[in-house]
Amino acid sequence: MAIRAIEKKKKRTSFIILCIISIFWLAPIIWVISTSFKTEIEAISSGFNLIPKDFTLDSYKFIFTDQNNNIIHYVKNSFLAATAHTMLYLLIASLAAYGYGVLKFKYRDKIFWALIATMMIPAVMNLIPLYSIMIKFDWLDKMQALVVPGLGGVFGIFLLRQFFLNIPKDLIESAKIDGANHFQIYLKIVIPLSKPVLIVVALFAFMGNWNDYLWPLIVLNGDTYRTLPVGLALMQGNYNIYYSRLMAATVISIIPVLALFMAAQKFFIKGIMMSGIKS
Amino acid sequence: MKKGLMLMLVTMFIFSLVGCGNDTPEEEDYLVTITYWNIFTGPDGEEMVAMVNDFNELHDGVIKVNTQTVPANDFYEILNTVVPQGEGPDVAIMHLDLVPKYADLGMLMPFDDLMDDVEMNSEDYIPAVWDAGVFDGSRYGIPLDVHPIGLYYNQDILDEYGVEVPTTYEELIAACEILTDDSIDQWCMPLSTVWPSGHLYTSALFQNGGEGLDSNGEYPGFNTSGGYDALKVFQDLIYTHNASPKNVGVDEDLALFRQGKAAFHINGIWMVNAIIDSEINFGTAPIDTLFGDIPAVWAGSHNFVMPRPAKVSEEKQSAIMEFVKYITENSIRWAGAGQIPANIQVLESDEFKALEYISTFANVSSLAFVKPSPYFEDAYTTIYSRVTEAMTSGTVNIQTLLDEAEQEGIQRADAALGR
């Protein structure tokens, strides 16, 4: 009885503290949304008003019609690059993970752990030579530069292999007896079983590509393939004194991510747990 | 289902490689096509595009200018990448300060032999800016405009306190005694400690008889008594004369003026439309003797340059000249976007004189440009961060700052000179 009461009190205290923190956590975003619906003159007037006095959509209208910073174009570019990258990575990483997790060959584990060890090497060391390689391939300012180099990533293979290792051996053996080859086993048994972990790997790949700032900043020259993070950073320079427009652009950039999060929250959380509990 | 996935994957990839269909117009219809990169975003970007469209209409079927906007932040980085590969534009806009550097790096082509064809005369342009486009005896830049900094004043505040627009440092200090009032959050002249404080310093430097670079144009030249007095001005304005709140960030000075909390604001002429938008009752005035006795004010200039391409035909060269001449001579629209035309005929036209705020912004005769040098960026701009330091601390030693900036400028110039 006493323990129950203590438990209850604990829950209530925790609830109150979390509520207070949440207000602080959400305040920046609420402030941004509020500003985006204000007139420019109200946006720069001091005074603590969260609800716009003259509610207006002018900033959004401006953003959507601005020829110099076409935010929809940036969103489209980011989406294309991230989707292409994710699809290809799923294919390549799941094949490799099948190799390291299901097949048996000489030096298998040695090669795998050598790959994992390279994760220690900081990406910054490769940045400049990678750029040189882009020049050699004539990939500067091309979509390939955004999609392909990241496909060498090892982390997704690691997650997938750990999952594949736990697939019951009997399933694979009995398929073999039925005359299936490894490509068939991969396609018909392993992949369908691994949907949750594939989604997790896809989310990581997608978000990593979607949010990358430094690499697209370096390899893209023009507006043609400019991605959302780089385009937004440019807007910060171009609209620097039109706060309501900047905040409208910010809100637009939040929406796709928020939608993805709402749709796949449980996979994000699962994925992070998988990555963290290991090692 | 798996097949569907694969199909989707492949189409996705192909789609992404092909890109999202930036169709190029059929260029065979024109004799000459020119690629033109400009760095103008916002309202001046729109004016520039309109001017290019006018030109294209005028030369329909003969010359076609394809313009691309590359934001200024990225412009030089991109230029460094594309020009050495022979993929640069045919003509581009560059800041005057940097023209000698890119000429020295061999990335630009001279205009000299081409100017006679289109009867382009030096007398048609503001002499100071025209002369600054020459490096090593050759002309690499043709000025489109000059953009000085100047004073914006809030008419209502001045009327209320009965203060005149100051033209000297003494008058400015006297005005600040009256105008700054902490109790109602009103300030005489908020000063951003960062951008564009460097340009304010450069103006003060010239006004106090200082120089940006040494006589060879290789090393810093600002560590003199003039350079000292100029730097002291900004420390004093904030910490002795209470002209500005402390630690004002970029564009926060502008924000205070737009809110009506500042009597004066110094900024570039390019800000004029942003200030008009704020519906403040304001006027403009030159600042050419505001910090010292010698009339001078920093001004930048957008210049046309020709990046060195792999190969250019003669028709293309004359088409480029035709285009440059047309834009500079028709730059009155451009002035409306917040710039002073470099072409004297435009400058003296009635249309320009009728432009409110812009025609009163500066005395053209006192516009000053740093000596053309490939090492301007390396040797001079080190002072900018020291201006910030002087403006963020009332106690920091001015001479120490100058010494540090000079030393760093020498080191950077040495690295650039390969010494």
Added chain:
Amino acid sequence: MQHSAVSKLKKSLPLWFIAPHLIIFAIFFIIPFFYGIVISLYNWNMFFPDMREFIGFDNFNSILFDQDSIYYKYFWNGLKNTLTFVAISVPLLVSIPMLFALLINVEPKGYKVFRGIFFMPSLLSISTLVLIWRWVLNTNVGILNLTLSEFGFENIPWLADQPYAWFSLAMMTVWWTIGANMIIFTAALKEIPTSLYEAAEVAGANIFQKFLHITIPSLKNPLIYITIMTTLASFNVFGQPQLATGGGPTETTKVLMMYIREIAFGGGRPNPGIATAMAVCLGVIMITISIAQSKIIKRLG
């Protein structure tokens, strides 16, 4: 005959699975890695191969020891700033998520919603993050200063003056990145058997003793993982200072990554050899620190 063909195919089978990745990995990881070491030994011109000049360890000498070189100044100032950021942010990025995880682990009403709220910012891109926070921290009209002024505080220049600039960068980094660490801690906390706590309660332990003697030791593995990953991520810091402070005030927040990018790709005078040498030094430091950290934490555990 047929038998040997089949066995050959069987032998080469694993290659079909791992080769696509290995090829890409080699081209975009292994080759750049060694190529980078080569570049750092050259006076490197990105575009004109005939202008490249082998200079041995001169680049390293310039940045590490040559006090007259501007690159020496850049490297050490950048490193100092990066280390400052690591020193400020890592403790916060480990302790705050742990605190949040402890609160959430109690499972009060709607704890999943709270978890979602705290996690959501980590999905935003760096540009969005900085746009949000620059507006929140705006000196004149930002919500933070407006709120503080309600309580009679003066306007604080959050990004234009020290020590506020570091505080602001740390604050936005915490807001942005604690989500993942929090979830890892929450998962690890769930694994701790309640019997341990009950036993401690019987022995009369208070809440702090329980935290110190049960919770912390049980979290050893995730703690090692999180500390190392967070440290490495913090060494790579670039976007926050690049976009929020521009390295200011007076280059006190200009971190090494900003110098590396500027020297390699900036609009000034690119010097990829120097920049690569800096990157190699940074890489070596990061590897050393992460190895040392894991050793130290293991010994403590």
